[in-house]
Amino acid sequence: MTPQLQQAIRLLQLSTLELQTEVQEALESNPMLEQDEGGNSETQEAPGGLNGTERDARVTSEENTETIPDELSTDSNWEDVFDTGATSYSAPESGGSRDIMETVTVSGEGLNDHLLWQLELTPFSQTDEHIARNIIDAIDADGYLTTSIEAIHKQLDDRLDIELDEVRAVLHHIQQFDPIGVGAQDLRENLLLQLQQFDAGTPWLKEAQLLIRDHFNLLSNRNYTRLASKMKLATDDLQHIIHLIQSLNPRPGSAFDTAEPEYIVPDVYVVKKNGQWQVELNPDSAPKLRINNLYASMIKRGNNSKDNNYLRDNLQEARWFLKSLQSRHETLLKVSSCIVERQQGFFEHGEEAMRPMVLRSVADAIEMHESTVSRVTTRKYMHTPRGIYEFKYFFSSHVSTESGGECSATAIRAIIKKLVAAENPAKPLSDNKMASVLTQQGINVARRTIAKYRESLSIPPSNERKRLA
Secondary structure, rough: OOOHHHHHHHHOOOHHHHHHHHHHHHHHHHOOOOOOOOOOOOOOOOOOOOOOOHHHHHOOOOOOOOOOOOOOOOOOOOOOOOOOEEEEEEEOOOOOOOOOOOOOOOOOOHHHHHHHHHHHHOOOHHHHHHHHHHHOOOOOOOOEEOHHHHHHHHHOOOOHHOOOHHHHHHHHHOOOOOOOOOOOOOOHHHHHHOOOOOOOOOHHHHHHHHHHHHHHHEEEOOOOOHHHHHHEEEHHHHHHHHHHHOOOOOHHHHOOOOOOOOOOOOOEEEEEOOEEEEEOOOHHHOOOOOEEEHHHHHOOOOOOOHHHHHHHHHHHHHHHHHHHHHOOOOOOOOHHHHHHHOHHHHHOOOHOOOOOOOOHHHHHOOOOOOHHHHHHHHHOOOEOEEEEEEHHHHOOOOOEEEOOOOOEEHHHHHHHHHHHHOOOOOOOOOOOHHHHHHHHHEEOHHHHHHHHHHHHOOOOOOHHHHHOO
């Protein structure tokens, strides 16, 4: 494979943000490329095209200029060997285009930093401060102590002659830090720590503390009947207690999550015009570049000097880069248009109308290799009236129906979500019951298949979904 074809395939598999970085690097390394900032119509060009002035400055020496084909095929069974990790990009300040990363914010304070800041304000002795730092180091991002008190005690310097009770005392002090519940060794202790901070006159506070302290296992298993019997409570009273417990935060450190947000820039827009669904490229995913006319006009025909060869080589690389971009955009449009054409039911009626579809069917329809379609549909996103979806979302396996047709796995998952949302919380639907409901609709699905789809939707089993009426 030629380096030019390798470049075209590599651009094809990049996400939009990674493509923006690639374009920026090309602009910085190749003097022949410049960003089209919307000048007059005589010099402006479309992505991958060449304007009239640049064509006039084209080097015509056949021995030094490689002919660029009209169509740059990226349809190849070439293995992906490039590392294209996610990177950030800042567009040039000039021009009217919006910077797609303008809303990026600096990471806030982490939980560990927040606890250390409070430690500095606490009048600890030098020994207690040393113990506190070891404890804080053992607290994870959710706010839980991941190491036992005994293990922390063993890690401390023997020369300090620290007793185990001293470590427990310091931990108790840290558990009064913000956020409330930090430093707990398990969920039960975390909830009790939070309840201790409530005003003594809070309704149902004592009952909630008793429930968590003595009957936590029954609460975890949602065995409300036995729980009400053990605590000698009416169902309505038990419901009030559970509502109070549900108001607590099981992950007290979550407010200090410093994970960087992941931004998604759609590659195409799907809009309905005149009753027809149409696909349009997102301008942010189709950067406008052109050849720098000034540098192109400096190339002299027949001149083999070092400077002239440098300009000529960069001009050829710039042309290939523009052609690769153009090929990428054309392939994106082909694949996305085929997806929209085959999934019109989804755009009209939602997930339940999703048709089963595999990569092979799209590849055959647009006459490309399946590996090419796989590259195009990976980390590429489609903006639709129903939300933003990855191209891969529209591909799913199928299940046979009684009429001999097919129902997509996505449609079945949508039906499961609908059934769970409408079920009686006191008597949630089991996997067998949902399979029976689908069978009544003509969709033959086994119980284990329902369980698999339910787990993929992060929906707990029926015994864990049970709630008080």
